[in-house]
Amino acid sequence: MIRILRTLALLSTIVLLSSCTHQASAAGDIDRDGGEVRCGTISSPVEWKYCITENPGSSNRDILYFFHGLGGNEGQWNKQRFFRQVRKRWAQTGKEVPVVVQFSFGKDWFLNEKSKDSVGFMPIVLNNVFPKIEKELVENFSGKRIIMGFSMGGFNSIQLVLKHPELFERAALICPAILDFDPYGGKKEIEKRKIAYEQRTGASERHSKAAVGLIRKFFPTSDQWEQVSPMKICHKYMNEKTPDLLISANREDAFGFYVDAERFKDFAISKGVQVEWQSRPGKHCRQCDWKSTADFLLP
Numbered sequence: 001m002i003r004i005l006r007t008l009a010l011l012s013t014i015v016l017l018s019s020c021t022h023q024a025s026a027a028g029d030i031d032r033d034g035g036e037v038r039c040g041t042i043s044s045p046v047e048w049k050y051c052i053t054e055n056p057g058s059s060n061r062d063i064l065y066f067f068h069g070l071g072g073n074e075g076q077w078n079k080q081r082f083f084r085q086v087r088k089r090w091a092q093t094g095k096e097v098p099v100v101v102q103f104s105f106g107k108d109w110f111l112n113e114k115s116k117d118s119v120g121f122m123p124i125v126l127n128n129v130f131p132k133i134e135k136e137l138v139e140n141f142s143g144k145r146i147i148m149g150f151s152m153g154g155f156n157s158i159q160l161v162l163k164h165p166e167l168f169e170r171a172a173l174i175c176p177a178i179l180d181f182d183p184y185g186g187k188k189e190i191e192k193r194k195i196a197y198e199q200r201t202g203a204s205e206r207h208s209k210a211a212v213g214l215i216r217k218f219f220p221t222s223d224q225w226e227q228v229s230p231m232k233i234c235h236k237y238m239n240e241k242t243p244d245l246l247i248s249a250n251r252e253d254a255f256g257f258y259v260d261a262e263r264f265k266d267f268a269i270s271k272g273v274q275v276e277w278q279s280r281p282g283k284h285c286r287q288c289d290w291k292s293t294a295d296f297l298l299p
Contacts, residue, residue: 053100060096061142067153074104089294111159147171162237170244175285180231184222201256240272248278
């Protein structure tokens with residue numbers, strides 16, 4: 001019981017860091033920075049929700065796809081103070097800014113491949129979500145896409161930008177959930193690996209335990225995890241065709257994500273990828289250089 005309560009308390013903390021209160025907006029609502037926001041729900045082939053922010057006066061029809069963190073939703077871009085700093089910087093530059101699109105399959109979701117255990121969000125995003133947004137929901141789409149992912153959203157962004165690099169101009173990975181760890185096998189074997197991961201990355205015991213639980217929940221088998229583990233797929237897909245990356249990580253990240261994010265960065269550079277690296281103080285997702293991030297996202 002104590003272990004369950006501790007896990008629930010930890011997940012509640014993650015939700016507070018990466019989520020925000022949101023109610024679906026009517027078409028044409030104005031956010032506090034002057035953007036026109038339209039939100040809605042699509043029910044096929046599975047239910048997903050979206051919010052689209054248009055910037056009055058901007059003729060830029062590129063799309064910035066924003067992927068929220070664990071416990072977040074499709075309204076996080078418009079509500080959370082972190083991302084207001086990006087919008088403020090955009091206003092200061094006087095440049096034409098992209099259309100910002102958020103979509104979500106729920107508070108917690110990962111871009112997995114289709115399997116006998118899952119419908120697979122990856123094919124749904126590629127074959128249903130993107131076409132719906134770009135052909136029906138956003139007028140005069142330019143054909144250029146940018147990605148910005150936050151924590152879990154950084155993990156999801158990695159799946160798209162590595163496996164389908166031709167679709168994107170660049171990607172900003174903010175405190176991305178990158179961990180090189182195999183949480184499968186016998187109980188003693190998993191515990192041994194978990195301790196080794198904590199020693200290697202500085203992750204706390206309860207944070208690494210929460211990470212193991214999330215991986216096994218969304219990827220029940222080792223084969224499924226191998227298909228999406230960032231440190232595995234970067235060796236398979238990363239090359240000079242990978243779009244430019246901005247990677248921001250926090251040195252006191254209790255999940256241990258900083259160490260493997262740095263390894264991911266180093267490997268990307270070794271493959272000829274242009275990388276802007278932000279090594280930031282603080283805990284998971286607490287700090288980012290929002291000025292340079294905002295500038296990176298603009299053409």
